[in-house]
Amino acid sequence: MPDPIRVGTRGSVLARTQAGTVRDALIAAGHPAELVIISTSGDKSMSPVEKIGVGVFTAELREAIRDDRVDVAVHSFKDLPTAAEPGLTIAAVPPRADARDALVARDGMTLGELPPGARVGTSAPRRVAQLRALGLGLDVQPLRGNLERRLGRIDAGELDAVILARAGLDRTDRTGLITETIDPLQMLPAPAQGALAVECRSGDEALVALVRRLDDPDTHAAVAAERAVLARLEAGCTAPVGALAEVVDSTGPDGAPVLELSVRAAAAAEDGGVVLRASxxxxxADAETLGRAIADELLARGAADLMAGTPGGAPESGVPG
Known part of the structure; x- marks a missing residue:
């Protein structure tokens, strides 16, 4: 019997759940696999993520691959820096979960039902900017910690609501807590939100080929476009940039049905005073080209100046997914 494929993951419930889907897919494909928990400095710190630094939730996982402590690592794709990592390759992007943001609020309220001054927790500048742009008069407060700690602040009466990635709530069987799934017209998600990246050593051709069977081409293309926006803007993952790409049915020049990629992106001032949008x-097949073209349009309209002063380079949340 072959040795199990060692699947590296952070230790949080959400991270283990996400990595478990990859482990289970490998097992279903006939390859024994097991989870290996890697403790990261990001999980131990309660400092704001913009102060912790680039790759705080991914660097130790990548080191574990290099040290041969794990064979593959499962990342929340939105937490990965846009630059390629030497010696490693993202061999698969499995089917994406719901990419949208979700509101969890006391008394079942939606965004529009929250009263002015309601305390809403999120530390993502992207969410902060788009919330303020809605003009609802909400009191946006910092939010850190794992999923349980974030949700617990509502129960403790410290916050009236929190905004989280819907994917994390779905994956941990907390969908029932969602009081509103936020329309991307109101709040575009983070680039690659809801997607996973399965990474391994580039030189291990047999393993790369095996893991690549888990790849979902539509998700891979969508995420490539979204991350191309971020890379072209030279924005850190905490920058107030949202992007969402979706494969949609369309009609070709000859009238035949074709699939195309629809890409939307936004860059905002953190105070919400200005939000630039492009699509x-x-x-x-032109996913990255589309993403770069959108970023170029945003830059031509002043996105760089708009985002100036926003700290970047760290994941926008301490919770993957």
Whole structure:
């Protein structure tokens, strides 16, 4: 019997759940696999993520691959820096969970039902900017810690609501807590939100080929476009940038049905005073080109100045997914 494939993951409930889907997919494909928990400095720190630094939730996982303590690592894709990592490759992007943000509020309230001055927790500048742009008069407060700690602040009466990635709530069987799934027209999600990245050593060709079977081409293309926006803007993962790409049905020049990629993105001032939006539709194969074109449009309209002064380079949340 072959040795189990060692799947590296952070130790949080959400991270283990996400990595468990990859482990289970490998087992279902006939390859023994097991989880290996890697403790990261990001999980131990309660400092704001913009102060902790780049890759705080991913660096130790990548080191574990290099040290041969694990064979693959499962990341929340939105937490990965956009630059390629030498010696490692993202061999698969499995099917994506719901990419949208979700509100969990006391008394079952939606965003529109929260009274002015209601305390809403989120530390993501992207969410802060888009919330303020809605003009609801909410009191946006910092939010850190694992999923349980974040949700617990509502129960403790410290916050009236929190905004989280819906994917994390779905994956941990907390969908019933959601009081509103936020329409991307109101709040575009973080680039690659809801997607996982399965990473391994580039030189291990057999393992790369095996893991690549878990790849979902539509998700891979969508995430490539979204991350191309972020990379072209040279924005850190905490920058107030949202992006969402989706494969959609369309019609070709000859009238035949075709699949295209619809990409939307936004860059905002953190005070919500200005939000720049752009969109493109084009061939799925041109995912990165579409993303870069949208970023170029945003830059031409002043996105760089708009985001100046916003700290970047760290994941926008301490909770993957």
């Amino acid at each position: 493109r539709v084009g061939p799925v």
